[in-house]
Amino acid sequence: MRLDLPLPPPPDVLRRGPFRAGAFSSRLHDPVVTAMVGRWLGIAFLTCFVTGLISHLLQYPPSWLVLPSRPVWGYRLSQGIHVTTGLAAVPLLLAKLWTVYPRLFAWPPATSLLCALERLSLLVLVPSALLEVATGVANVAQWYPWPFFFPTMHLWLGWITVGALLVHVATKAPVILDALRRPRAAEPAGDGMSRRGFMTAVGAAVGVVTLTTAGHTVWPLRHLAVLTPRRPDLGPQGLPVNRTAAAAGVERANAEAFRLEVRGPKPYTLSLAELRAMPQHESELPITCVEGWSASARWGGVRLSDLLDAAGAPPDASARVVSLEQSGIYNDSEVGADHARDPLTLLALDLNGEPLALDHGFPCRLIAPNRPGVLQTKWVTRLEVLA
Amino acid sequence: MKGRVLLGAAGLVLMAWGMRGMLVDAELTAPIGTLTWLAGALVAHDFLLAPLVCAVGWLLTRLLPAEVRPPVQGGLFVIGVVALLAWPLVATPAPQVNPTNVGLDTGRLGVLLGLVAAGTALAVVRARMRAGAARRRDTQQSSGPGPSNRPST
Structure with missing residues (x-):
């Protein structure tokens, strides 16, 4: 069976609401913008994956591995990076998904079998990424409204999320590379928010989130820790x-x-x-x-x-x-x-x-x-x- | 192309390893519960949050002049992210259980939101001044080569 087997288009009467051409008017729904945010989101996810595995190894050391007791601050640094990066991924993930939201209503839904498979793979990536970030955020507040044990679920979902992310990057590589190579001047005309404005807003959100959360581990920022439940200087002794x-x-x-x-x-x-x-x-x-x-x-x-x-x-x-x-x-x-x-x-x-x-x-x-x-x-x- | 195939294959291996873990530790991961929450996350984002953002964007195009819309959209995005992150702190009853879990300090949150609003207001003023300057330049240009703004030397 050939993967590029073309699929018949669905009847046009079904093309209503968000499926209509031009239903989404912003010029930011553009591969260049998606690639710009996606690059940062990808770095954030990989950082969280590596530091998450370090945390898992230190908590459940396998018998074949002797874990070093130095540097003294090793786990403090790696877990600080894990949580800070994960929190910063919230605005990045929301922004990234927003830029591609119209793709959910692409018409026709799939042109070929390969295209259908690629879209189905997003059914793994998108919910996994959302739930992975959401459970991490809730864990910072020690809020567990779900039926699973957080550390174990978060670990295995992390493998699935990063795996699906690699598959996604592999399937989208031509679009990503083309988007990142294109000159900045190629911004579509229009009077809405510009790419620069969008990246400024996303950067501002990342900055605000980082400044108001990192204080629970970065001592000089402790008075700014508004969005985390703990302050490193508050408690008995x-x-x-x-x-x-x-x-x-x-x-x-x-x-x-x-x-x-x-x-x-x-x-x-x-x-x-x-x-x-x-x-x-x-x-x-x-x-x-x-x-x-x-x-x-x-x-x-x-x-x-x-x-x-x-x-x-x-x-x-x-x-x-x-x-x-x-x-x-x-x-x-x-x-x-x-x-x-x-x-x-x-x-x-x-x-x-x-x-x-x-x-x-x-x-x-x-x-x-x-x-x-x-x-x-x-x-x-x-x-x-x-x- | 070879690199892409390798990357995709590595991704599939990682996914398979994760799914295997989910099943091996089924007692802890509660696969049905996890699947329900995955579906919930997708629905909450794709059919609640994203349409809500689109609706707010549509309202802004009706309510605001074009030049001030971008800074207002940016400010609302930051406020929305702050609200999402503050939500678990409000939802947990932890402060009663553990006195060092200080929960959400509404006073500090108010200051934070005030600062974001102030930053947004500054960006709006700047956008209006820029748009005004651009309009004046346009009228000057369309009324022919008028007197130069530059001081003559």
Whole structure:
């Protein structure tokens, strides 16, 4: 079967409403404009895809990969880029789709089999791109009005979206290349908004979105963070909280009765006083959440490597920290060997010079460099050496 | 052509990998739920949002002189994007659950929208002045070579 098999045109009586010739009058419905916005949108989607995969790898490390604990700010930077770029993609995606909106009502709907296939592929790309961006935006506000688990759906839809995007670029390559090569002077005549005006408006929207959201991770912009729910300076002890003790169902542990259980070749338990009697260290480390906010803080406590050494753990052993939190998927986490042996990795007792607030994980919590916030396990009650 | 085929094939592989993941993790991705939301996203954009934008554009062509329309359209676009991004902050009841989730600060949002409106107003004034200057140039040209505006040296 030949793919360029021509299809018979539908009867003209069906050509009504938006299907009429000239139904869309703006001179901006033009491949040159589409390619100009599409180029930026494509860069944004690829950036989000790469940083999204980094985030996924750090949260669900595969057994064959040793993740580095440095640079300290690695995850903070990559997730900051992921969320900031994803938010900036909102105006880009809307603008891009608007420029091609008349194509939805192209007449005849398809001239050949190949053309029909190409249009059908958009039935994957357009809803995927819309839902991928929309779920990301809602996740920043921790709003989950849907029946799926956000991280997993967002990951797999990301693969589908970027795959469909590559197919789209491959099928449209001649139009894109022609549009980008054409001189700017070729703008169609008319009195409506010009290309330059359109790109200025899109750029202004991207600028406003970036300036009013990046502040949840870029400290100097924190006072401008209007469109994100968190500010890096607001919270107990000057630090935001993603999951409160109340939300996790954790009550304040009795400081006298609390014991940290350490399981390993040489198991032992420690009271809070004994933990404080061990060599104390300070680390300046950020908390970085997948939702995009991050904030640096000064943590004080015991080095995880000291606790592991005391338990007779071999230097290449990884560890598991278990929380007082009874349920929930993040009530324990694994610490790979590189992170476990990093001198900055602490079982923290203090935050910014005071004992941890309950919402920050009293009596003790894990804090490690280059690690997603959901894995910085709070309210730690048990440490296990893994083989 | 070879590059295009390779790119398209790579795209198909990525899509297949994503769809495989959706099905393998079906318990978490709820494929029927995901498909419903995909259809919802398409309908919400193609048959609600985009027609609404077209309707507003059509109204603007009836209500505004041509020269001020572009800056007003640009300003409305920025305001629309801000409104879309503010929506989840209004929709989540999170501030009661978590005090560090400060939700939407309506005062700050008001200031932001005011700044966008002010920027739009400036762009409108600039567009009007430019259009006025162009009109004056046109009348001067059509009334023949009048006295030069340039000071004689």
